[in-house]
Amino acid sequence: MIKGLNPVALINPPGIFIVFGGLFGVCIAAYGMDAMKRLPTYYKTAFNTEPPDLGGNVVLMHHFADRARRDGLLALEEEANQIEDPFVKKGLGLVVDGSDPDTVAEVLELEIESMESRHRTGHELFKGAAGFAPTLGVLGACMGLLKAMELLDSPELLGPAIAAAFMATLYGVGAANVVLMPISESLKAKTAAEVKSRQMVIEGLLAVQAGDNPRMVAEKLMAFVPPEQRLSVEEQMEGGRPNLKAVDGGAEAKAA
Template sequence: MDFATPIGIGVALVAIMVSMIMDGGNPASLIAPSSMLLIFGGTIGVTMATVRLKDMSMLIGGIKSAMLAKAPVAEESIADLVKYAEVARKEGLLVLESAAKDIEDPFMKKGLQMVVDGSDPEVIRMILEGDIDSMKARHKAAGKIFKDMGGYAPTIGILGTVMGLVHVLQNLSNPSTLGPAISAAFTATLWGVMTANVIWLPIEGKLHRMGELEVKAKQLTLDGILAIQEGSAPRIVEQQLLTYLAPKDREALEAAKAASKKKAA
């Protein structure tokens, strides 16, 4: 699991609260139910108006994905594909049918099953690239929801502040209430800006990054499957797939393999 997003949001909120205390403020003054209702309810409502009702089901899923994200591990995919390349090289492609039954990754399982079925390489590429494009579209739709919320929240906050100031102007005859009323009015703007920049936009950014990593992982798998079908040597398959890793990751993987061989010897 990658907990960078919840940790980052937590650090940002703590920094905001501590800085407020250092300036002599009271964080409890930010707990304004009316402002929070306006910001969260208004932002979700306006965002809902821009998409299909079905699309809003991605709101909870997107938050969960960002908070508890599990990035695909390219090294594991490479190891699996090289193993299948060795099996196919020694025993033939048909042997992969039994191996494919135990594969947890649906994308890899689907690709290897098509290889076993003798599908044309171009057909395999077309179908799997179609799956990748569909995944990109889903990620884009989920990211758009949070990006829109990040754009609407500050404006809803300004609306709340204007509403509060209207209330202030209606009660000028009572000077003792002006200070708290003005403070409450600006709380809406604070919540709008804070939720946009501390919650919604960071989540959108995390989903975008996780989408990039998943696309890269599936593209790696696609290339490995096609290389296996072509009958490439396992070593060639491995070298081809290692190009997807950063140089330092390649070095770490090679070091781990060398250490494993040394231990086995």
């Protein structure tokens, strides 16, 4: 805080109305009311969602491969009924039903594309708002300066009027760079992480369907896991059956 600056001086109702009221209006015009209604979900996803459990995916696919090798693919129907993650559940169901591997991959890739499309609305909304906000701030400043010009004959009032006018610019630039753009980048990064997790699941399910050795399935999927987490994953695989209800559904499932 600047020495001697009264925090109350940072509050300018007309500037707040012009920047944030205008921002709400232009975002509705650009992205629609349905996207605006999902703002709480976007905020929740940006700040509260943990990254997908890639190690858990390795353990899960290793378990599926082991069960399929011992009891056959049809035995995985029992596992599918216990899984809460809809993406894994759908993929495993296709495998159990004997679908062609190309069909399994195609269906699940379409699911990923659909998820990316839904998520794109969120991070593009915040990115667009970050572009609109500074412009609205300048607009508010111009309106405030026009009012200040009426006070040229009153020097004691002119300074505060000009300062108040520039508050709108502060609101616009601050909101864009401190709030809106970081949220957009956070949502974009979380989408990329979830896509990576789902692609990992596809690779695992196709390997299970092909009858690969459980150890080879795990080794293949370890490429997705950061090196510092791999020892922990090895220990989990040695621990036996995973908790199927604890399978991470990703940001989309948690935000629903």
